[in-house]
Amino acid sequence: MTKKPMPEHEEEWNPEEEQSSLRGQGDAHDEKYWENKLTPEQYKVLREKGTEAPFMGQYVHEKADGTYACVACGNPLFSSDAKFDSGTGWPSFDQALPGAVETHADTSHGMTRTEITCARCGSHLGHIFDDGPTGPIGPSHRLGTGKRYCINSVCLDLEEK
Numbered sequence: 505m506t507k508k509p510m511p512e513h514e515e516e517w518n519p520e521e522e523q524s525s526l527r528g529q530g531d532a533h534d535e536k537y538w539e540n541k542l543t544p545e546q547y548k549v550l551r552e553k554g555t556e557a558p559f560m561g562q563y564v565h566e567k568a569d570g571t572y573a574c575v576a577c578g579n580p581l582f583s584s585d586a587k588f589d590s591g592t593g594w595p596s597f598d599q600a601l602p603g604a605v606e607t608h609a610d611t612s613h614g615m616t617r618t619e620i621t622c623a624r625c626g627s628h629l630g631h632i633f634d635d636g637p638t639g640p641i642g643p644s645h646r647l648g649t650g651k652r653y654c655i656n657s658v659c660l661d662l663e664e665k
């Protein structure tokens with residue numbers, strides 16, 4: 505007896521299957537996967553640790569309520585409640601959602617900085633600095649953490665509430 509595939513599942517993407525066939529360097533996906541999935545601009549920033557031009561990103565002045573997710577894998581990264589206007593030209597947050605990002609020492613370009621990557625897919629997001637707000641921010645007037653998560657717009661996907 506041959507098992508017929510369930511037609512309603514034929515088109516369904518199976519992340520487990522895909523990951524196991526591409527698993528190798530500790531990354532869930534190889535670079536070919538990302539080249540196909542991302543736009544050239546997204547690929548340059550997320551996978552080659554590039555930086556978008558300041559004041560050009562779509563979320564620099566965004567004020568809508570919602571959750572900013574990783575554009576590469578959909579991992580929820582930042583709440584709009586943590587967003588503040590840093591004047592730097594990049595979307596800035598004073599904290600990430602718990603467990604959403606990882607930090608790494610980055611000594612490229614003659615600077616010592618802390619890089620932020622997506623905890624789920626490892627994509628580059630931006631850098632974290634210690635000059636964030638400590639006064640009340642956001643609709644709840646919560647006190648800022650003093651951190652500034654400086655994130656490229658192109659890495660983010662806002663899911664509005």
Ligand SMILES: [Zn+2]
Pocket residue numbers: 574575576577578579622623624625626627
């Ligand atoms: Zn991700």
